Amino acid sequence: METPLIVTDFLEQARTYYADEEAVVATDGQRFTYAELGERADRFSAALQERGIEKGDRVAVLDPNTHYHLEAAYGTMQVGAVFTPLNYRLTADDYEYILSDAGVDAIYADYEYAEKIQAIRDSVPTETFITNDVDAVDGEWEAFDEVLEAAGTEVDRPEMSEDEIITINYTSGTTGDPKGVCRTHRTETLHAYLVSIYHELSEDDVYLWTLPMFHVNGWGHIYALTGQGAKHVCTRGVNADEIVDAITTEDVSFLCAAPAVLNQLIDYYESEGEPAMAGDNDVRVTTAGSAPPEATIRAVEETFGWKLKHLYGATETGPLITISAPSRHVTDDNRFELKKRQGMGILGTDVRVVDEDGDDVPRDDETLGEVVVRGNQVMDRYWNKPEETEAAFHDRVEGYYHTGDLATVDENGLIAIRDRKKDIIISGGENISSIELEDTLFDHDAVADTAVIPAPSEEWGETPKAFVVPVNGDPDDPPVSAEELTEYTRDRLASYKVVRRVEFVEELPKTATGKTQKYELRQQEWEDEERMIGQG
Template structure:
């Protein structure tokens, strides 16, 4: 028997079986059962329909990890509207591009970020503006809670197909403008099933939201945690002492954290003299982005007494496509080395490492190739970008998504990312375009030439570093300071994209045709590291 795979089933499952169980601990301290969460979702769905939002319309959500994010997401999806989460660390110009590109019809924005939407409000097609605190926001915004109380719980749920687009997640624009990754009910559902398996989710889990919900729908956890009837513990940001307090007081059993967050927790642990890092439940943690260094893994597992996994993927792939340290391959001698690897392809996922001709590289853990993937959790297409979609799925191998990451593969089929095909910097789990940073630097009169690469960072895994040829031609006497260039980029870019390090040079390494040889710069910068990719 075939039953359509639709994302609305996750909340419905929880409402049917866990109605009176606590569903959410809000960042503001409010608590909701699954029955109460469901009622608020219904009311938001009704409020959207009253404002003319229909199936297929795009509804953006700009919010840190609060209960409003979950309510807005499920409310939109319950009427078949396309949930479009926004990275809350972007600039007003970024939002103008995304809202216009997606043709967003309505937006819910947390009061802390609504000002950025105000700046471009007249330049986007969006007509409905809702926030959770109207007193903190200028101009005319509707109150989320008032909209709920006025609407009532009745709404018309349209028929939905598993092949219809239900969410658009925008990439970080690492090779130009951000691309909208279109995901269907089916891809989201199957990915959530896989997350439940590999993150070992059960109904008695308590999940702490340190991973941003906007990141590929919280790596699918808005669906998986909800569908299992587990508990969401929300946050408004990453603060080490608040995280540890929440873990202890709410008996958190599972969280996801980029290596940078793990390092913050390690610093806290050391500064506080080794406090208890768990409540009544054992703690599991999954990390991603740049592989954590062995010292980080050891501290998490041996000092915190947590169990760590390392996943690999991309916005286009769900993200989950591989996971580290399959138990039957682990020994005491290789345990930490395996946990640094990106690992094995998960169920139903064909992960290959191929050469330029599309042939599989040998399993010798030495030969580099590009990681390509095929699976039911991989995106459907890029929004309004057919050429980019065609290239992404057919560059070296037809029908596979091409990640742009270069890796080796060992005798057991476990991959390890060694370098990047594209000039991407992954800092604290965020993708940063070196091209975008270079463009910002070139706007400064004192910059004659510039190249930005990832530099190793103990805190962030990688951090942007600029090699700058000053307009004077003399690296020892530039007409601008490194700090001034950092401030220059800070004024033009989202905070996490700022150039953190600047080195003045007389010239950049070039090819015969004048192209900058970033490989040479990366090689020099990472000379003392095991790999040319951020591992601290």
């Protein structure tokens, strides 16, 4: 028997079987059951329909990880409108671009970010503006709670098909202008099922929202956790002291954190006299993006006592397409090395690493190829960008999404991301992995954070340059010299891989999800050059 896969069924499941269970712990201390969360979502749905929002219209949500975000998301999707979450760290110009590109009809914006929308509201097609604190925002805005109170709970629920677009998630902008990633009911639902399996979710879980809900719908957790009847613990930001307090007081069992966030927690633990890092529940954590250094994994697992997994994917892929090594491959000798790998393709997902001709690279863990993938969780298309969609799915291999990430494959079929195509440094004809250099530099006690990019070189075409955040935070008086870091890499890597240039900086440009925006560093470094040699 075939039934349609519809994302609003996750909330219906929770309302049916967990109505009286605690669903959400709000940032202000309020607590809502699933029955109450459902009613508030219904009221938001009714309010949208009263304001003329229909099936297929786009509704944007600009909010940190609060209960309002969850209510607005489900309230939007229940009327068949397209949930369009926005990165809350963007500029007003960015929002003008996205709201216009998506043709957004209504927006809910948290009071802390609404002023950026206010600055461009006359330049966008949006007509309905709602915030959670009108007194904190200039201009004509409607108050979220007052809107809900006046709306009632009667909702005209349209017929929906699993192949219809229900969310548009804009890429994080690590490679230029954001693109709207279109995801259907089907892709979101099947991805949520996969998340439930590989993150081992259950009704007993208490999830701490450190991962932005706007980021691929919180990696699908707004669906998966809700459908399981688990508890959402909301946050307004990522502060180490608040994270640790929430973990211990709310008995958090699961969270997601970029390597940079894990390092914040390690620093806090060491500076605050080794506080408790768990409540009554054992803690699981999933990290993504660049592989965390071994020292980070060791601290999280051995010092905190948490269980760590490393996933890999992109906004276009759900994101989940691979997970770090299965336990049967792990030994005492290789545990940390395998947890740094992006690992194995998950169920129903065809992950390949292919050469320029589209052929699979050998399983020698040395030959680089591009990661391509197809699966039910992969996006439908880019919004209003047919040429970009065509290129993304039909470059080296027909019908596969091309990630732009370069990887090797070991004898067990486990992949390891070595670089992005454009981040490979081609120096004197030799390919150099910036990730390998970053991992090496990160092991130095004086390096808090680093990013390595290709810099122009008259002799070699390109040469590796490292931007380094020193541990003392002072780029003018770092505890290590550039020459010492160069020698440090020389002692540990092949001679052609040595970092030739080092620039100390106070911080690196980051996205909201902790990714280093290398393109900003490259633009800065190559602004006087006509082109970048060896750019993929």
